[in-house]
Amino acid sequence: MTRHRLEALLPPGAVPRPLAYGRLPTPLQYRPDLGADLGVRVLVKREDLLDDLASGHKARKLAHAVARARRRGADTLVTGGSLPSGQCVAVAAFARRYGLRSHLVYSGDQQVRPHRPNGAYLLALLLADEVTWHERTPWQRNAELLRAACAEEARRGGRPFAVPPGVTVWPGLLGSVELGLELADQLGTGADVVPGPIHLVAPAGSGGTCLGLAVAARLLGLPWRVHGICVGGSRTSVTAEVAALRRQAVRRLGRQNLTDTPVEVHADWLGAGYDRPTAAELRVLAEAVRRYRLPLDPTYMLRAFLGLLGLVRAGTIPRGALVVLVHTGGNLGLFAGCPALNDWLGETFAAHLAEPRPPAAVPNDH
Structure with a gap:
């Protein structure tokens, strides 16, 4: 330390x-x-x-953010990214380790769901509980899409906690x-x-x-x-x-x-x-x-x-x-x-x- x-x-x-x-x-x-x-x-x-x-470095940020999510009683971590996103992997891994669900939202101007997952996306699929896709969607809509995913989790009775790109929460x-x-x-x-x-x-x-x-x-x-x-x-x-x-x-x-x-x-x-x-x-x-x-x-x-x-x-x-x-x-x-x-x-x-x-x-x- x-x-x-x-x-x-x-x-x-x-x-x-x-x-x-x-x-x-x-x-x-x-x-x-x-x-x-x-x-x-x-x-x-x-x-x-x-x-x-x-x-990578996202784990340091998530150690603080996910601790706050647990203190607030959250049971699901919701985050989003593009195919190369290490944050999606890290969020899903933290959720697994600490007994939470994870819901990953993929989007982006040039993003298309691959037929054969590989790299970070493959690992994210192995770890995540739920994945939602919005192909060829402007990245500027990311916050809106995360809010929609959180609303869906809440509608099902969950207690979601949104983790924006960069773990800026x-x-x-x-x-x-x-x-x-x-x-x-x-x-x-x-x-x-x-x-x-x-x-x-x-x-x-x-x-x-x-x-x-x-x-x-x-x-x-x-x-x-x-x-x-x-x-x-x-x-x-x-x-x-x-x-x-x-x-x-x-x-x-x-x-x-x-x-x-x-x-x-x-x-x-x-x-x-x-x-x-x-x-x-x-x-x-x-x-x-x-x-x-x-x-x-x-x-x-x-x-x-x-x-x-x-x-x-x-x-x-x-x-x-x-x-x-x-x-x-x-x-x-x-x-x-x-x-x-x-x-x-x-x-x-x-x-x-x-x-x-x-x-x-x-x-x-x-």
Whole structure:
């Protein structure tokens, strides 16, 4: 556990006890190979190794959110996502572990129910109690669809608890703050602290993970710069979500010094959009696996990695700086049948994927 504890940094009663989850602390790996290529010092915080179901950082947030759901008497967790969603897996896994039902709602502009489940979706189907599909539905309707699923659960006599994308429901943010405190312990404190500023790079869907890291830095007085790399939303929309979460944190925690907690949101590496990597971007993914043995899913962590490369090249992260790439998870996305990834692999490795030739006839000498 972290030496810096939330209970000691926040007002009494502000931090209810979370549920148990995962293997802590997650590894912080020094990567001189990647650092030498970029001209910076690189560490990778491996939240993807937190549990055996690839829940990633979502498990930290859910430990707080699901604890609240149980205190409120909920018997069903309702969440939604797209096919690569690790959150759907994590919510269904938490429900199984703590004796709750789970209802998963899949939607999205380009989302179509697959005939052969794989990757995160396959695992979600194995864990979930109920799955509802809304194919080719604008992602902006996600909140509406979750409300409809909750209403249906209530109509049947259930007591649903909605978990929005990014686990932005309070107190999920505290899981990201705890990540920041754990990271601070690993980087060193007091006389052994690494001189700053330290740059943290993480994917930003809702921006909650990045805000939690920034809150931890503010609570400890650390000179961190937190860079959130957009994975689907625009810079404007993610910045607005971060601002809303920040206001919620100030209200819930009673800490006015959190009102200007900075998160630097970047949308320069959004490419063609959510879950639509280009061939050039997929070559970067392949190089990360081959050269650095670093698994990146094509939806979230590929964007964060591209952001890291771009921030260094632009000089936003100066040469020689210390950088922490926060690997939030999503590794199952490598096996989820992303159409762009499948097409690129088919073209790149066509010779290896060709139909095998029948073996040559073996002469019969008898």
